[in-house]
Amino acid sequence: MEFLAGSLLELVTQTSTNLPPDVRSAMSLAANVETPGTQSSQALDIILSNIDMAADDTGAICQDTGMPTFIVHTPVGVNQIRIRKAILEVIAEATRRGKLRPNSVDSITGKNSGNNLGTETPVMHFEQWEENEIEVKLILKGGGCENMNAQYSVPCTLDHLGRADRNLEGVRKCILHAVWKAQGHGCAPGAVGVCIGSDRAHGYELAKMQLFRTLDDVNPDAALAKMETEIMTEANKLGVGAMGFGGKASLIGCKIMAANRLPASFFVSVAYDCWAFRRLGVRLDAVSGAITKWLYRDPSDAVQNMAESAEFPLTGHEVALRAPLTEEQVRSLKVGDVVLISGECFTGRDAVHHHLMSHEPPADLRGAVLYHCGPVMLKEGSEWKVKAAGPTTSIREEPYEATVLERYGVRAVIGKGGMGPKTLAAMKQFGAVYLNAIGGAAQFYARTVKKVLGVDWMELGIPEAMWHLEVENFAAIVTMDAHGNSLHAKVEQETGAVLAGMREA
Numbered sequence: 001m002e003f004l005a006g007s008l009l010e011l012v013t014q015t016s017t018n019l020p021p022d023v024r025s026a027m028s029l030a031a032n033v034e035t036p037g038t039q040s041s042q043a044l045d046i047i048l049s050n051i052d053m054a055a056d057d058t059g060a061i062c063q064d065t066g067m068p069t070f071i072v073h074t075p076v077g078v079n080q081i082r083i084r085k086a087i088l089e090v091i092a093e094a095t096r097r098g099k100l101r102p103n104s105v106d107s108i109t110g111k112n113s114g115n116n117l118g119t120e121t122p123v124m125h126f127e128q129w130e131e132n133e134i135e136v137k138l139i140l141k142g143g144g145c146e147n148m149n150a151q152y153s154v155p156c157t158l159d160h161l162g163r164a165d166r167n168l169e170g171v172r173k174c175i176l177h178a179v180w181k182a183q184g185h186g187c188a189p190g191a192v193g194v195c196i197g198s199d200r201a202h203g204y205e206l207a208k209m210q211l212f213r214t215l216d217d218v219n220p221d222a223a224l225a226k227m228e229t230e231i232m233t234e235a236n237k238l239g240v241g242a243m244g245f246g247g248k249a250s251l252i253g254c255k256i257m258a259a260n261r262l263p264a265s266f267f268v269s270v271a272y273d274c275w276a277f278r279r280l281g282v283r284l285d286a287v288s289g290a291i292t293k294w295l296y297r298d299p300s301d302a303v304q305n306m307a308e309s310a311e312f313p314l315t316g317h318e319v320a321l322r323a324p325l326t327e328e329q330v331r332s333l334k335v336g337d338v339v340l341i342s343g344e345c346f347t348g349r350d351a352v353h354h355h356l357m358s359h360e361p362p363a364d365l366r367g368a369v370l371y372h373c374g375p376v377m378l379k380e381g382s383e384w385k386v387k388a389a390g391p392t393t394s395i396r397e398e399p400y401e402a403t404v405l406e407r408y409g410v411r412a413v414i415g416k417g418g419m420g421p422k423t424l425a426a427m428k429q430f431g432a433v434y435l436n437a438i439g440g441a442a443q444f445y446a447r448t449v450k451k452v453l454g455v456d457w458m459e460l461g462i463p464e465a466m467w468h469l470e471v472e473n474f475a476a477i478v479t480m481d482a483h484g485n486s487l488h489a490k491v492e493q494e495t496g497a498v499l500a501g502m503r504e505a
């Protein structure tokens with residue numbers, strides 16, 4: 001097995017940095033159907049550029065490199081313990097090289113292990129099979145989309161759709177509801193893997209396994225194939241759009257399976273994956289561990305660029321702002337404005353927000369731009385370098401943000417997916433705005449960071465620490481302003497009305 005570690009390291013690196021062809025095709029189609037000049041179309045332009053940048057530089061497509069989940073099939077007689085050990089070594093090495101963000105956190109102490117290893121991480125499933133080669137498949141699914149997974153126990157009553165019964169019509173309603181509910185929080189346009197039936201735990205697992213199907217395959221079950229097509233059509237009429245900005249591209253894939261269930265239970269489990277749909281696989285020689293074949297991609301096909309331009313498509317109407325910001329500046333902004341932020345901004349996500357409830361900030365946050373981001377950072381010599389730095393899902397900070405705005409005078413919050421009514425009210429009262437950056441565009445935004453000025457609260461772990469970043473022309477869209485307007489609330493309401501029209505198939 002002399003080549004095993006190298007093969008697995010290449011699998012992890014390619015999965016994190018190079019989207020498979022079926023996902024690229026689906027994203028091209030999504031970009032083509034979107035109306036040019038809309039916010040959703042601008043978001044897709046940035047996403048396509050980001051996909052190119054990641055592949056060109058072998059950098060992480062998204063800073064959230066997710067929970068690595070391996071599915072391994074081995075011929076009878078192959079030593080699975082050895083493969084397990086090799087996977088652990090390779091995950092630590094890929095983390096050290098910045099291909100994976102340190103993502104494994106002790107659930108009791110909150111301590112990040114720093115190398116992506118810990119109890120039950122990474123996730124590994126082993127099975128024997130009757131073939132002669134080893135097969136290893138890997139999916140990297142981030143927290144933002146993982147949080148959008150949903151499980152329904154039917155019969156149940158759904159917002160806008162009414163009762164979902166124990167039949168395919170009820171299943172259809174559950175899937176549409178899950179897509180609608182995700183809005184932009186899971187970095188739409190996304191894809192769903194669905195399991196009808198099974199029990200709660202296995203149903204979720206089987207739903208996730210559907211994400212190992214290619215997006216362009218056809219379900220061998222005629223009834224499920226029909227449902228997959230219909231869901232794609234209906235979901236893309238909802239109007240969620242890229243990042244939940246409102247638009248035509250909401251779903252790039254729907255893959256459904258059915259498993260037997262207990263008579264008393266009827267679960268519909270939905271695994272939601274984002275546009276950064278990172279999944280690849282390899283076949284390995286069972287003696288040497290060398291790669292004999294790639295799954296989902298043909299390495300002899302040159303990777304084609306997806307974006308027409310690597311630049312943010314400027315219209316000339318963008319508002320250039322330099323941090324720190326004044327109350328007057330932020331009150332002059334309104335929903336829909338595109339801003340280009342320069343100057344110092346501070347990262348802060350879950351642990352920073354929690355910490356700020358009982359600790360003074362380590363820096364003066366008056367007028368500050370607070371970026372919901374857990375970057376991938378590498379120390380090169382004595383300097384920290386940003387390797388990936390897209391926004392994280394902001395709604396998790398809803399319990400804290402109003403207090404942060406009031407107490408510390410933050411003027412702009414950058415994140416993705418928007419925030420709730422409490423934050424919106426605080427923005428109006430204290431003078432602040434929410435700026436939606438493009439979720440997953442980790443390479444695109446990393447390039448706007450000109451310098452790492454410092455870091456505080458490093459004991460919270462690299463993704464959770466407060467990084468002081470000097471940015472230049474960081475592009476984002478005002479989606480919540482200081483006048484009580486929220487694009488997120490508007491899109492949710494409008495798409496809810498469309499969903500209600502889908503009550504009957």
Ligand code: SF4
Nearest residue numbers: 062142144187274440
């Ligand atoms: S693209 Fe969005 S949802 Fe997907 S992993 Fe990245 S931040 Fe999370």
